[in-house]
Amino acid sequence: MFEIDKFNDRVRGLKTATEYEGKAIMWTYAYLIDNVLFDAGCVNGMSELNEYTMKKGVERVYITHTHEDHVGACSVLSKYATIFAKPQHIPSLKSPPQYSEFFVWIWGQPDPVDKITTMDDEFDVGDLLFRVIDLPGHCHDTMVGFYEEDKRWFFSADGVPVPSRKKIAMQDENVVQVLETLKMIRDMDIDVLFDSHRGPIKEPAEHIQKRIDWLTEIQINAKELHSQGLSIEEIQEKLGLKVPWYLNATDERFGVFYLIKSLLLDS
Numbered sequence: 001m002f003e004i005d006k007f008n009d010r011v012r013g014l015k016t017a018t019e020y021e022g023k024a025i026m027w028t029y030a031y032l033i034d035n036v037l038f039d040a041g042c043v044n045g046m047s048e049l050n051e052y053t054m055k056k057g058v059e060r061v062y063i064t065h066t067h068e069d070h071v072g073a074c075s076v077l078s079k080y081a082t083i084f085a086k087p088q089h090i091p092s093l094k095s096p097p098q099y100s101e102f103f104v105w106i107w108g109q110p111d112p113v114d115k116i117t118t119m120d121d122e123f124d125v126g127d128l129l130f131r132v133i134d135l136p137g138h139c140h141d142t143m144v145g146f147y148e149e150d151k152r153w154f155f156s157a158d159g160v161p162v163p164s165r166k167k168i169a170m171q172d173e174n175v176v177q178v179l180e181t182l183k184m185i186r187d188m189d190i191d192v193l194f195d196s197h198r199g200p201i202k203e204p205a206e207h208i209q210k211r212i213d214w215l216t217e218i219q220i221n222a223k224e225l226h227s228q229g230l231s232i233e234e235i236q237e238k239l240g241l242k243v244p245w246y247l248n249a250t251d252e253r254f255g256v257f258y259l260i261k262s263l264l265l266d267s
């Protein structure tokens with residue numbers, strides 16, 4: 001599926017998703033500013049996105065991280081646009097991991113990208129100047145976001161968890177760093193947070209604070225129970241963190257266990 005959200009004269013959200021019973025399972029946003037694209041959607045919406053970006057004359061694509069819902073169309077976009085990525089993201093763009101059946105259904109399997117250019121610490125889009133900001137925690141090969149100081153726009157990728165009460169994490173997620181990153185984003189001067197799954201969020205401080213409060217509460221309670229000698233499984237049980245319906249289908253990519261373990265043991 002493919003939809004376009006026109007946010008203002010400059011910014012469009014290009015949404016891609018897999019359709020299920022007439023609805024998007026979950027949208028992922030690539031953002032288009034003039035002829036520059038931030039991230040590249042998922043494979044399962046790639047052909048429509050590609051048709052649109054080609055028509056718009058997209059020349060540059062900046063990648064925040066290499067999860068499959070952010071780089072889906074890179075291989076086709078690279079035929080007419082320059083793909084910019086941080087050095088730590090180049091290996092998995094050139095040789096994407098094979099995703100499990102469930103995630104291929106949800107997003108699709110990205111193809112390798114041959115030509116990638118290293119991203120600088122800042123770049124222009126017309127009169128706009130974007131600073132590249134590290135957002136540690138979400139993945140082992142640090143994600144980045146793009147900040148435009150005059151407009152007070154921040155393209156935060158997956159820096160802010162989608163649910164207000166995050167209960168699961170990926171195996172390689174460092175939730176302690178996610179929490180630190182959330183505090184850093186909260187304290188930035190932001191008018192609009194361009195989230196990769198929720199779309200643009202105006203004056204996002206309250207939205208972010210909710211997520212900080214929840215993760216902090218879980219961390220305090222988990223540490224208390226851990227000091228009493230409870231195992232991670234027992235802590236999960238005690239905290240009553242209900243697992244979402246699809247958790248088993250993720251083949252251990254996500255788990256409540258990883259969230260608690262990370263909050264207890266990572267730094």
Ligand SMILES: [Zn+2]
Pocket residue numbers: 065067138158
């Ligand atoms: Zn991600």
